[in-house]
Amino acid sequence: MDSLLDIRNLSLVFDTFDGTYHAIDDVSLSLKPGEALGLVGETGCGKSVLTRAAFGLVPSPPARITQGSVKLDGMELLGLTDRALRQVRGRQVAMIFQDPMTYLNPVFKVGTQLVDAIRAQHGGAIDRKAAREIALDMLEKVHLPNPLRQFNSYPHELSGGMRQRILIAMALAARPKLLIADEPTTALDVTIQAQILDLMAELVDDMNLSMIMISHDLGVVAQVCSRVAVMYAGKIVEDAPIREIFETPVHPYTKGLLGALPHPFRPADDLESIPGNLPDLLDPPPGCRFAGRCTFRRPECDAPIPLAEIAPRHSVACVLRPGAVTPAVAATKDLNHA
Amino acid sequence: MLKLIAKRMGLMVVMLLGLAVITFTIANVAPGDPARLAAGPDANQAMVEQIRVERGFDRPLPVRFVLYVDQLLHGDFGSSVYTGRPVARDIAQFLPATVELVLFSISIAIVLGVPLGVIAAVRQNKPIDHAIRLLSVSGVALPMFWLGLMLQWYLALDLGLFPLGGRLGIFTDVPEPITGMISIDALLRGQFAVAGEALWHMVLPATALSFPALAAIIRVNRAEMLEVLGRDYVTNARAQGIGPWRIIAVYSLKNAILPTLAMIGLRFGWMLGGTVLVEGVFDFPGLGLYAAKAAVSSDFEPIMAVTLTLGAAFMLINLVIDLLYAVLDPRVRNQI
Numbered sequence A: 001m002d003s004l005l006d007i008r009n010l011s012l013v014f015d016t017f018d019g020t021y022h023a024i025d026d027v028s029l030s031l032k033p034g035e036a037l038g039l040v041g042e043t044g045c046g047k048s049v050l051t052r053a054a055f056g057l058v059p060s061p062p063a064r065i066t067q068g069s070v071k072l073d074g075m076e077l078l079g080l081t082d083r084a085l086r087q088v089r090g091r092q093v094a095m096i097f098q099d100p101m102t103y104l105n106p107v108f109k110v111g112t113q114l115v116d117a118i119r120a121q122h123g124g125a126i127d128r129k130a131a132r133e134i135a136l137d138m139l140e141k142v143h144l145p146n147p148l149r150q151f152n153s154y155p156h157e158l159s160g161g162m163r164q165r166i167l168i169a170m171a172l173a174a175r176p177k178l179l180i181a182d183e184p185t186t187a188l189d190v191t192i193q194a195q196i197l198d199l200m201a202e203l204v205d206d207m208n209l210s211m212i213m214i215s216h217d218l219g220v221v222a223q224v225c226s227r228v229a230v231m232y233a234g235k236i237v238e239d240a241p242i243r244e245i246f247e248t249p250v251h252p253y254t255k256g257l258l259g260a261l262p263h264p265f266r267p268a269d270d271l272e273s274i275p276g277n278l279p280d281l282l283d284p285p286p287g288c289r290f291a292g293r294c295t296f297r298r299p300e301c302d303a304p305i306p307l308a309e310i311a312p313r314h315s316v317a318c319v320l321r322p323g324a325v326t327p328a329v330a331a332t333k334d335l336n337h338a
Numbered sequence B: 001m002l003k004l005i006a007k008r009m010g011l012m013v014v015m016l017l018g019l020a021v022i023t024f025t026i027a028n029v030a031p032g033d034p035a036r037l038a039a040g041p042d043a044n045q046a047m048v049e050q051i052r053v054e055r056g057f058d059r060p061l062p063v064r065f066v067l068y069v070d071q072l073l074h075g076d077f078g079s080s081v082y083t084g085r086p087v088a089r090d091i092a093q094f095l096p097a098t099v100e101l102v103l104f105s106i107s108i109a110i111v112l113g114v115p116l117g118v119i120a121a122v123r124q125n126k127p128i129d130h131a132i133r134l135l136s137v138s139g140v141a142l143p144m145f146w147l148g149l150m151l152q153w154y155l156a157l158d159l160g161l162f163p164l165g166g167r168l169g170i171f172t173d174v175p176e177p178i179t180g181m182i183s184i185d186a187l188l189r190g191q192f193a194v195a196g197e198a199l200w201h202m203v204l205p206a207t208a209l210s211f212p213a214l215a216a217i218i219r220v221n222r223a224e225m226l227e228v229l230g231r232d233y234v235t236n237a238r239a240q241g242i243g244p245w246r247i248i249a250v251y252s253l254k255n256a257i258l259p260t261l262a263m264i265g266l267r268f269g270w271m272l273g274g275t276v277l278v279e280g281v282f283d284f285p286g287l288g289l290y291a292a293k294a295a296v297s298s299d300f301e302p303i304m305a306v307t308l309t310l311g312a313a314f315m316l317i318n319l320v321i322d323l324l325y326a327v328l329d330p331r332v333r334n335q336i
């Protein structure tokens, strides 16, 4: 089956005062219709920038896309005019974001914002009344209690969970093909988090959505997604079905992330965390960007290493992967499995 | 809302009383003998002393203040020692001209300043932004009276494009007063040519008076717009496919205008003070000119009355602005 979204060799830099910041480097990622992909990685690794840049939502300047292509249903998005991109955003691709507190405009009623968004999604082809019908219908769909009342309230009168439901309703009103959910539950407390995740899983099913769900948290991703891409410092280091990520992770960073996952039978202070910090992306190392923090570091790590398949649907960018074997690597691999 | 207005009105009385204390003290410790002034240059010492006792200038300051406030509470602003005219009548005559000039000036500053601030923000660091910055920096740098003099010199005296001063040409009849603001009275009475002429007379003084406010509005509104355009809700609006025009002019501006509004309130005070200079330059018969004359001659009761009137006007404007704030921002609305 053809890809719904196909990002190829995308690189993006920020022109900053201190120099050129290589935020996204040669990233390829594709998504099939109906697939739910998790995008994980620690803070600042470029998850938000990657998914926003694909749809023209990163302000330029300072951002600059230096290479690559983004195709949605076969249509190239990079280089489209803002007007053409607006047709794509909202209507075909919907986004929901991390902090529901700040993503609604404080000085307009929720209803006004919903109606405006829905009219924009339809290219202005429907009137306010029809948009209002759709909005109320969507509020019902996201199980918001008392939709009519919330419709007439201002954002500050609602709780975080309610706001996130409203943002989800707004995003999905146009029945898009693709939903980008950028840490939709991070800012919510745990019970609400679970409710929102349930809701999302339900809607993805109901509306036959494809989804990219961004998170720091592999546990959250595992609840909703069938596949995971692990990102580190602007690059994708491993991309595999969720089961394989948990059972046979290859990249040391992925393993680190799994080690950092809280476990019900382990006290929280026992959490393993990966020592060290992100490399300086103003002057990134030419080879593996994780090498500086990697316990399996080898001389080969200093040369560029591309993402390559090691099994069907499982790709890794690491010298440790089977097939990228040198005698030295084979030795580490044994060590690693011991 | 009504509760807020009542509360603020009460506060206004207290603040005006404070203002009265300060002005009263300053006017009385300033050099100059009010009794001698009132008696006139030809009076001998005996006459001066007689006036001193008659007018109560010999009594202690606090007593005189209480007496003065009592007089105010009876609606009596006193009279000018020079002209002998009741101050209340003077104020009624001169205040409308100043209100007209200041409202015209602030309108210019808002109507130009807000869009220019928005444009500068949207085109950040583009040539148009730099051009607008030049305007806003010069607004801060140029003294108001100097700008007034230069405008008068070049545009009125040299080029003859505008009248030199005054509120109307000498051959034009002032319309029968309704509000006392000539342009508005003329409009209300259907005398459009006269209204135009009155506005024409205000162009230069209003330009001088509004320039610093214009500069400030541009700067604040640009900075606020830049900040708002980077906010998450703008990203979300863009992600929904909402067009740039609606995002800028509606979604962002309604947020950015709030701090600008607060600043406009402050600028009003500056403008009221600025009328003293600008009305002087353009011989515009308003309260500023009246106050300047009274100050030069230490004419006590007019000074007090003008100060209190301008103080009250400033407080009223700021009340209006706070109410506007509440209309625009639901978070503020809920608190009051």
Ligand SMILES: Nc1ncnc2c1ncn2[C@@H]1O[C@H](COP(=O)(O)OP(=O)(O)OP(=O)(O)O)[C@@H](O)[C@H]1O
Binding pocket: A014, A016, A021, A023, A041, A042, A043, A044, A045, A046, A047, A048, A049, A050, A062, A216
């Ligand atoms: N406007 C900008 N100018 C310069 N650098 C930027 C800009 N926006 C983002 N960055 C940088 O790009 C990198 C990636 O940011 P991004 O927001 O994608 O991180 P993230 O993976 O989404 O992190 P988080 O999990 O905290 O949301 C960060 O290091 C950030 O500093």
Ligand SMILES: [Mg+2]
Binding pocket: A047, A048, A049, A182
């Ligand atoms: Mg992010």
